[in-house]
Amino acid sequence: MSTTPEVPDPSLILETPRLVLHRPTRADAARLAELANDSGIAENLSILPHPYGLDDAHAYIDNTEISATRINLGVYLAGAADGFIGTASLMPRDGERFVVGYWIGRPHWGRGYATEAVQAIVDLAFGRLGVDAVAATTRVTNGSSRRVLEKCGFQFAGSGMGPSLYHRGMVPIDRFRLERSIWMSLKNWASKPGETARSA
């Protein structure tokens, strides 16, 4: 499949069965500050301040971007009035051009929302943006995030150390990678259920 890379529109909206993803606005600041002020989130992200207040939320929102090199999206429950539940991003980091990052507020954990959001942003990257690979990192202790990446098709790509603002130093991390060819295989399998079994 050949794709003509698209420069994303600043008004980009991604829709999934249960979620809507778009650039956050200042109207989300209070909810963002409430959900992000959680050590269980800060300790698993590289640069999230802790404690996290309204000023941090405003600074984050004002610094979000949707461009060819960086995409910062809020994650929202579809159809909910105050539906902000987290963020998902695609940004350059650590020598990689496209690294996916995400967090979901604690009250919403365990319902598949992170997986749904990451799959949407990965589909955007390989589909409309035409990238060759998407990378990710997790702390080695973050089994839940690792599972999200596995469910999205990412493969283990080595271990190392990464920065942690929360721990004020470096912490052990695992690196993951999803290549375009693997993503295409996964999409084909998903769209043709049973075909492999029939032709074997």
Ligand SMILES: CC(C)(COP(=O)(O)OP(=O)(O)OC[C@H]1O[C@@H](n2cnc3c(N)ncnc32)[C@H](O)[C@@H]1OP(=O)(O)O)[C@@H](O)C(=O)NCCC(=O)NCCS
């Ligand atoms: C990691 C995080 C995004 C997951 O969000 P979520 O919406 O709960 O994720 P999902 O529901 O899509 O999937 C979670 C999976 O992890 C599994 N899981 C939960 N705790 C786990 C653990 N300790 N070890 C292994 N797997 C675990 C769940 O069972 C689920 O897998 P399943 O669908 O096969 O049952 C969320 O916990 C979070 O924001 N954590 C703090 C920030 C963070 O870690 N961000 C990622 C940085 S790399």
